[in-house]
Amino acid sequence: MRIEMKGISKAFGQNRVLEGVNFTVNSGEVHALMGENGAGKSTLMNIFTGLYAKDGGTITIDGQEAHFSGPLDAEQHGISFIHQEMNNFLEMPVVDNMFLNKELHTKLGTLDDKKMRAQATHYLQELGADIDVTQPIGTLSVGRQQMIEIAKSLMTDAKIIIMDEPTAALTETEIKNLFDVVNRLKAKGVGFIYISHRMEEIFEIADKVTVMRDGVSVAEYDTKDVSMKQLVKDMVGREIGDFYPERHPEFGPVALKAEHLSEKGVFEDVSFSVREGEILAFSGLMGAGRTEIMRAIFGIDHLDSGTVEIDGKPVHIHTPADAIKAQIGFATENRKDEGLFLNDSLHDNIVLPSINGFVKHGLVDDKATNQFVEMLMKRLTVKAMGPDVTAGSLSGGNQQKVVLAKWVGSGAKVLILDEPTRGVDVGAKREIYDLMNELTARHVAIIMISSDLPEVLGMSDRIAVVYEGHITGIVPTEGATQESIMTLATGGNTNAN
Incomplete structure (x- = not known):
C-alpha cells in the first residue's frame, strides 16, 4: 500500500x-x-x-x-x-x-x-x-x-x-x-x-x-x-544549542522532607528530602510507585503512615487543597484527566490555583488576573489564539505548558513535575528545562518524575530510584549512568548506593 x-x-x-x-x-x-x-x-x-x-x-x-x-x-x-x-x-x-x-x-x-x-x-x-x-x-x-x-x-x-x-x-x-x-x-x-x-x-x-x-x-x-x-x-527554524542547559544550582535549606511514608500495597517506608534550588529526579520502571508516592504527598491518595515537613514544620495534607495551602504544586502526568479542565478557558485553568490572591473586597480583580495569565502564556510561549480559547482545543504540548503555567503562577515552593516533557517537542522541551532552571534559581525545590533516562541525567542534581514501592538508592547525578540507574531500578545494588 x-x-x-x-x-x-x-x-x-x-x-x-x-x-x-x-x-x-x-x-x-x-x-x-x-x-x-x-x-x-x-x-x-x-x-x-x-x-x-x-x-x-x-x-x-x-x-x-x-x-x-x-x-x-x-x-x-x-x-x-x-x-x-x-x-x-x-x-x-x-x-x-x-x-x-x-x-x-x-x-x-x-x-x-x-x-x-x-x-x-x-x-x-x-x-x-x-x-x-x-x-x-x-x-x-x-x-x-x-x-x-x-x-x-x-x-x-x-x-x-x-x-x-x-x-x-x-x-x-x-x-x-x-x-x-x-x-x-x-x-x-x-x-x-x-x-x-x-x-x-x-x-x-x-x-x-x-x-x-x-x-x-x-x-x-x-x-x-x-x-x-x-x-x-x-x-x-534555528539551531537550539546544547539540548540540556547547564545547571549551576545554589542549594538552600531543606524545603520538603518526607519520612517513612507508606500506603498499604503501593509503597512502603519511603524517606527523602529536597532542598531549595534543587531538582530531585525520581526514576524507576513503570508501576514502581514513583507517581503514587507523589499523589499521596499531594493529598490525592491516602497515606497510611509517615510524616511530611515543609521548611522544617510538619504539615498535615489530606486533600490537594491542603497541599496547595502548604505551597506544594503538582503537574500530573495525565494532563487530560487530572491536569486541566478541557472545556474551560486557558485563563480559568491558569488562574485557578492562585485565585484567592486576586480577591479584593470579595470580588475577583479581573484586570489583574488577565495581566497574570497574559504574562504566563507569554513566558511559557503557549501557542493559542488567546486566553479565552478552551484548553481542549490546544495541541498536547501546549496543554502541557498550560499545566506548568498554572503551577508556576501559584508561587509553589515545592513543585512536583510528573513527566513534564511527555509529548512535548524539542523546542518546547528546552523552554521547559530553561524554566526549571529559572525556578530553582528563585529557590523553588523541584521533584521531577521522568521515564526518560537522558532527561533524568541531564536535568537533575540527585536521583531517587524506586523499585517495587521502595527507594533503592538516592544518588548524585554527577557520576551516575543509565546503567547504574537501571541496576537500581531493577532491584540490584551499585557502589553508588
Missing part, C-alpha cells in the same frame, strides 16, 4: 493550520513525522483518517484518490490511528475497552467472553505487557493504558498504523518490546507513520523522516542521511 498526500491545506476560521503539506508512506517502512507542537502533524493525520475535511490537496492510495468518512471507515480500510490522548471508559475492564464495538459472539449469539479475554491477553503479551484484562482500565498507569492502545491496533490487522507519541509514557523495556513488534510487522509489509519528539527513537526505528513547521512540510530525508542537528534546525 502506498499513501500519498499532496498539497494538503486546512484552516479553522482565520487560523490556517496546514498550507500545502506533502507526505508519503509505503508498506513495509516506518516514516517519521516530526515538528513542534502546533506544526500540524495531528491535524494532517486527522484529515487522512476522515475526522476533518481537507480544504485543498489530494490523498491517494495506490494511485487512486481516497476519502474516508471517518476513523471507523479508515480502520475498515486498513488504517489504524493510535492517538496520543486516550479515550477509554475508565470503569470498564481492559477487555471490554479493547473489544468495544468489535465484540465477539458465540454461535448462540451471546458474548464470547472467554475468547475475547484470550485474544486481548495474547495481543498484550505480544508487546510484553503482563496485564490482567479483567481489571478496570482506569486502575492502570498511563503507560500501561498506552500499551493497550497499541495492542488494539494490532487486533485490526492494519496495513498502515499511525502512532502519535506511542512511547511517551513507556519504560525502556516497554519501548524495546514495542520496537520489536514494529520491526516484525514491518517485515510483513505493514507501514507506519510515526509521530514522535524523541530524536533517539527516530534514528532507531524510522526509515524516512518528514519535518513540518508552521503547517508546511519543510524537508524529507532518509533517516540514515540526516543528523539530529539538521532535524532540530528544520523543526524550530
Whole structure:
C-alpha cells in the first residue's frame, strides 16, 4: 500500500493550520513525522483518517484518490490511528475497552467472553505487557493504558498504523518490546507513520523522516542521511544549542522532607528530602510507585503512615487543597484527566490555583488576573489564539505548558513535575528545562518524575530510584549512568548506593 498526500491545506476560521503539506508512506517502512507542537502533524493525520475535511490537496492510495468518512471507515480500510490522548471508559475492564464495538459472539449469539479475554491477553503479551484484562482500565498507569492502545491496533490487522507519541509514557523495556513488534510487522509489509519528539527513537526505528513547521512540510530525508542537528534546525527554524542547559544550582535549606511514608500495597517506608534550588529526579520502571508516592504527598491518595515537613514544620495534607495551602504544586502526568479542565478557558485553568490572591473586597480583580495569565502564556510561549480559547482545543504540548503555567503562577515552593516533557517537542522541551532552571534559581525545590533516562541525567542534581514501592538508592547525578540507574531500578545494588 502506498499513501500519498499532496498539497494538503486546512484552516479553522482565520487560523490556517496546514498550507500545502506533502507526505508519503509505503508498506513495509516506518516514516517519521516530526515538528513542534502546533506544526500540524495531528491535524494532517486527522484529515487522512476522515475526522476533518481537507480544504485543498489530494490523498491517494495506490494511485487512486481516497476519502474516508471517518476513523471507523479508515480502520475498515486498513488504517489504524493510535492517538496520543486516550479515550477509554475508565470503569470498564481492559477487555471490554479493547473489544468495544468489535465484540465477539458465540454461535448462540451471546458474548464470547472467554475468547475475547484470550485474544486481548495474547495481543498484550505480544508487546510484553503482563496485564490482567479483567481489571478496570482506569486502575492502570498511563503507560500501561498506552500499551493497550497499541495492542488494539494490532487486533485490526492494519496495513498502515499511525502512532502519535506511542512511547511517551513507556519504560525502556516497554519501548524495546514495542520496537520489536514494529520491526516484525514491518517485515510483513505493514507501514507506519510515526509521530514522535524523541530524536533517539527516530534514528532507531524510522526509515524516512518528514519535518513540518508552521503547517508546511519543510524537508524529507532518509533517516540514515540526516543528523539530529539538521532535524532540530528544520523543526524550530534555528539551531537550539546544547539540548540540556547547564545547571549551576545554589542549594538552600531543606524545603520538603518526607519520612517513612507508606500506603498499604503501593509503597512502603519511603524517606527523602529536597532542598531549595534543587531538582530531585525520581526514576524507576513503570508501576514502581514513583507517581503514587507523589499523589499521596499531594493529598490525592491516602497515606497510611509517615510524616511530611515543609521548611522544617510538619504539615498535615489530606486533600490537594491542603497541599496547595502548604505551597506544594503538582503537574500530573495525565494532563487530560487530572491536569486541566478541557472545556474551560486557558485563563480559568491558569488562574485557578492562585485565585484567592486576586480577591479584593470579595470580588475577583479581573484586570489583574488577565495581566497574570497574559504574562504566563507569554513566558511559557503557549501557542493559542488567546486566553479565552478552551484548553481542549490546544495541541498536547501546549496543554502541557498550560499545566506548568498554572503551577508556576501559584508561587509553589515545592513543585512536583510528573513527566513534564511527555509529548512535548524539542523546542518546547528546552523552554521547559530553561524554566526549571529559572525556578530553582528563585529557590523553588523541584521533584521531577521522568521515564526518560537522558532527561533524568541531564536535568537533575540527585536521583531517587524506586523499585517495587521502595527507594533503592538516592544518588548524585554527577557520576551516575543509565546503567547504574537501571541496576537500581531493577532491584540490584551499585557502589553508588
